Every structure is written in C-alpha cells, then in structure tokens.
Amino acid sequence: MLLFPEGAIRLRGTGREILERCDGQRTVEQIVADLQLIYSAGDPARIAEDVRSFLGQLHQKRVVDF
C-alpha cells in the first residue's frame, strides 16, 4: 500500500515489484535491469518502457522522485 495525504494506491504484481525497489539507492536503470531479470521471458524494451511509464505516473502525483 502506497500512502499519500489525499489517498492510497494498493500495489500488486509488477507495480509492487517496482516500488519495493524504490529505496532511494537504486537508479531507474537498476530497477529496469532487475525487472528484466525477473521477467526474463518478456521483451526487455517493453519492460523498460513500462517501468519508466509507471514511475512517471507516480512522479506526476509527487509520490516518488528520481
């Protein structure tokens, strides 16, 4: 569960995988690489795009920074 003042987002599946890696240490590239490793059957370019777009949406909401 991701909490911010005006709401909450329940995270499941890949969203959760991504956000659990947002620890203030890993870079976006490292998170992409991690996810590509976990989902090795998927298209790496597509995974990179999805991770960036997901983080971008949360960034717009001002709940993550990178």
Place this chain on the structure above:
Amino acid sequence: MSEAPPSTLVRSMVPAPLALIAELTHRCPLHCVYCSNPLAMQNAASELSTAEWMRVLEQAGQFGLLHVHFTGGEPLARRDLVELTARAHAAGLYVNLITSGIGLSEKRLAALAEAGLEHVQLSFQGAQEPLADEIAGARSHSFKLRLARLIRRFKLGFTVNVVVHRQNLDHLPAIIAMAEELAADRLEIANVQYYGWALRNRGALMPTRQQLQQSQATVSAAQERLAGQMRIDYVTPDYYAHYPKACMGGWGRRLMLIDPKGQALPCHAAGVIPGLTFDNVLEHPLEWIWQQSSAFQKFRGEAWMPEPCRSCDRRGEDFGGCRCQAWLVTGDAAATDPVCSLAPTHGQVEEVVDRANDDLASKTSPPASVPTSWVYRSNPR
C-alpha cells in the same frame, strides 16, 4: 452466506473509512474569515484527554483506517501532539498534519518527524502580506514563509494549502510562484466553501465569473509547466459548478471526523443539521460508530435521495452533493444540493452568483479595497 453472523454482514456492507480527521482542538491563534470550524466552538476543558485520543488512534488502526489527519483549530495548540503522532504511527496510520504553523519550532518539528509524522500541509492566506494577515486576523504570513523553509530541511512530504476567494484570486500567479519558491511537493488551491464563518462572509468572498475563468487558465498553464516538480490541485467553487461535488466522498463512505470533545461526525459541518445525534468515542468504539451510529446512516447510500437525484445517472458519482449545504441554503438537509443545476432550489444559488457578478464591486474587479466588515472567527471561551 447464511452462516455469517449479522455483525460480519454489516461490516461487509460498509467498508472501513479511508481516513480519520482528528479535530484535536478548536483553539487557534488565527481568526480566518472562512474557517471551517462550527460557529459554536468547544473549549479546552471539553477536549478529549491524551489517553482518550490514543485509544481512538489505536482503534482506527485496528479497524483498518489508513490515514489520520491532525487538524483543528490549530493542532499544535495541543501539547501532546508529538505523543499522539507517535501513537498514530505505531498504530500503522499515515500521519498528516494540517496546520497554520503557528507554534511550530525547529525542535518541535524534529520531534514530530522523529515520532513518525509523514506529511505537513501548511496553510497560507495568500501571497501578499497585508492581505494574508488581514484574512487571518493575525500577523502570521512572514512567520509561515520562514517555517516553510524549515520544513523542507526535514524528510517530510510538504503541501502548501491556500484558500482562495474574491479578494485574492487575482493573485494566483504570485501564490503559485510562492509555493514553487518554497519547494512544495504539492500546492492545494481551494476556493472557499460556504459553511460556518465563510457563509457569514459570503458576499465579500464570492469570486466573479471572470476571476474564476482566469484562475482556471492560470492553474492549467502552471500544472503543465510544473508537471513532475509540483503537483497542483485546484478546487473550484461549487456555486459555479454544473453538478455538485462528491462531498467527503459520500456521506459515511470514506471519512470520519472526530471533534475536540469526541463526537464522531460524517463531515466538518454536519453539526449544523438539526435532528442528528452524534455518538461519542468515549461511549462507543470507532467501528461501532461507523457501522451503527444513526448520524452516519442518515444519508449513507441512496435510500434518502429525493428526485432528481434518485433517478440521476450521476448519483453514484456525487452522492447527491452536500447535505450541509442543502440545509444551509434550502432549509432541508435531504434536498438535492442546491448548487446542482438540476436541483429545484438552484435559483437560490444562481441569485448569489448573479449578485457577485452584478454588484458595483465586480465592476472594479479585482475589488479596489478589502471590506472592513469581516466577521472574524472567534475562539472558544
């Protein structure tokens, strides 16, 4: 299904609220002319004790609430705010502090952050000192500016809240620039909502249509320019809306407010509606109140709705609008919110809006001078 005990059935029908609004006190160093506190305020002697609030916070965590919003009055007026923050954090709640900032020192802010505070919403009365202080009824603007810089030194989410109205809506570019300079994560610009003190000052606060249109363009441009840097939420005045707001996300649906003496209310203003009985956290557990209290059940769901709400496609979106506004404007709390263009009483709202756009003052928009006849929020005795 038939094996489930009745209490489980009730619980499954009404999920726990998302957030607890903890109105810790009605005491406040400011006297804002649009304060959302009731006209009749509760004094310090009637406030819940530290232990009583702690029990409420624990119950909130156990019941599954996610957030607590500490507000008031000025929550910093409670000397036990750090202890309450620690307990709320321990109960698993996300802790948000909604404050004027008056009473916050660096030492106290550090203690709050240490206790688990996650987010601060600091209110401003505008971006220009003389007017901001006039609206607040106290010298406070310059202190808030200094405080905002201090807040940014801690690892806390930071929202700047600004209430806008006829007297400061034209200063919106300066307000946005101020929040930007203070490096807020989020700027919440909310037009005055007309309850309590604001209703008493409605004539001087109601913006003109032209001001409003300009403000929407200003906000849209700023949202685009600041995307990813500062989020801007803009609440427009519902008197100008076509359809009502989903007040509180629906009555008894998302939020629960506990007032200083422990009464549980579905919203800030619900006390104005005659005939409602508010159960107290001193007598009942939070969960019981949410599920069983008559005040929470009164306008929950759709059974209470009159036409045109009852058959309206939007009833699941706006829940018939605001019950308090219906009472204050039409004298019937179960009427369709009069701001709705479909409401039979909509003419009363149109009249107020017409007056704001017709009168002499609007010819010199922005109004040349601030009225001297403000009704200032008083303090509990």
